[in-house]
Amino acid sequence: MSLHNVMKRFALSLIILFLFCFNAFPSPAIRISSVVYPPITSEKVLTGLGYGMCIDIVTEAFKAVSVGVDYDLLPMSRNVWSIIRLNDDACLGTMGWFRKAEAEKLVDYVDVVNLNFMGFYRKSSFPGGVSFNYLDELKDYRFGSVRGSGSQKTLEAAKLKVDFAHDIRLVFLKLNARRTDFAVAFRVTGNYLIKKLFPNNVADYAYMEKPLLKAPISLIFLKDKVKLKKRFLDGLKIIAKNGTYHNILVRYYGDAGIPDGTIPDFILENMGAGKE
Numbered sequence: 001m002s003l004h005n006v007m008k009r010f011a012l013s014l015i016i017l018f019l020f021c022f023n024a025f026p027s028p029a030i031r032i033s034s035v036v037y038p039p040i041t042s043e044k045v046l047t048g049l050g051y052g053m054c055i056d057i058v059t060e061a062f063k064a065v066s067v068g069v070d071y072d073l074l075p076m077s078r079n080v081w082s083i084i085r086l087n088d089d090a091c092l093g094t095m096g097w098f099r100k101a102e103a104e105k106l107v108d109y110v111d112v113v114n115l116n117f118m119g120f121y122r123k124s125s126f127p128g129g130v131s132f133n134y135l136d137e138l139k140d141y142r143f144g145s146v147r148g149s150g151s152q153k154t155l156e157a158a159k160l161k162v163d164f165a166h167d168i169r170l171v172f173l174k175l176n177a178r179r180t181d182f183a184v185a186f187r188v189t190g191n192y193l194i195k196k197l198f199p200n201n202v203a204d205y206a207y208m209e210k211p212l213l214k215a216p217i218s219l220i221f222l223k224d225k226v227k228l229k230k231r232f233l234d235g236l237k238i239i240a241k242n243g244t245y246h247n248i249l250v251r252y253y254g255d256a257g258i259p260d261g262t263i264p265d266f267i268l269e270n271m272g273a274g275k276e
Contacts, residue, residue: 076148
């Protein structure tokens with residue numbers, strides 16, 4: 001065999017080895033900041049569920065394009081600066097945090113899921129239920145909410161009386177102790193925490209039929225993270241088509257069912273494409 005042929009085979013072997021290594025090992029893990037807000041996000045596994053509905057979706061989307069993820073769970077107030085100061089690669093939260101910090105022009109985002117903030121209450125306090133047309137009709141009542149939450153600006157603009165806490169679990173403990181009339185939380189969060197905190201009294205609680213406001217949960221990137229955003233979008237499309245996205249929602253919503261409008265339109269389109 002000539003030296004020329006030997007060199008060609010050697011070069012081909014190196015190329016094959018390189019391609020194998022490139023595909024065998026996923027990209028280095030990225031870091032994503034968020035908050036502790038079960039069952040949307042959690043620092044530990046929630047029995048029978050996962051690390052939180054949105055964390056599970058984001059993790060599976062990146063996994064589909066061979067990108068690992070580590071999470072940096074911080075107080076709400078530190079999430080914006082975690083990516084502006086390049087401590088983390090992206091933020092899983094709401095654009096409301098960035099608008100409040102006047103940093104929205106620095107970032108881009110992809111909506112992961114659409115959620116509704118609901119007012120949860122004790123049935124004994126409102127035996128006839130609760131209805132309203134405008135938020136300011138509720139100004140005689142006291143609301144509990146998480147400080148820095150995406151609902152804060154809306155509640156304050158309506159001049160409602162709000163008792164802020166640093167942890168969503170405290171919001172529901174105050175409701176249970178009758179220190180507030182309503183606990184403000186996403187529907188899936190309220191249903192989860194009531195079962196978790198008051199397992200023997202779940203039937204004592206309800207939520208307003210009309211949402212207080214709607215708030216998408218998004219994965220937020222600095223504008224120069226174009227390639228990372230594209231990889232996330234590619235992964236979202238994959239898990240929408242193969243059913244993983246829908247299965248995660250079903251796991252968290254359970255018997256209550258997935259509310260209309262929860263799934264962003266572009267994800268719905270890809271779920272439909274997966275069924276063709």
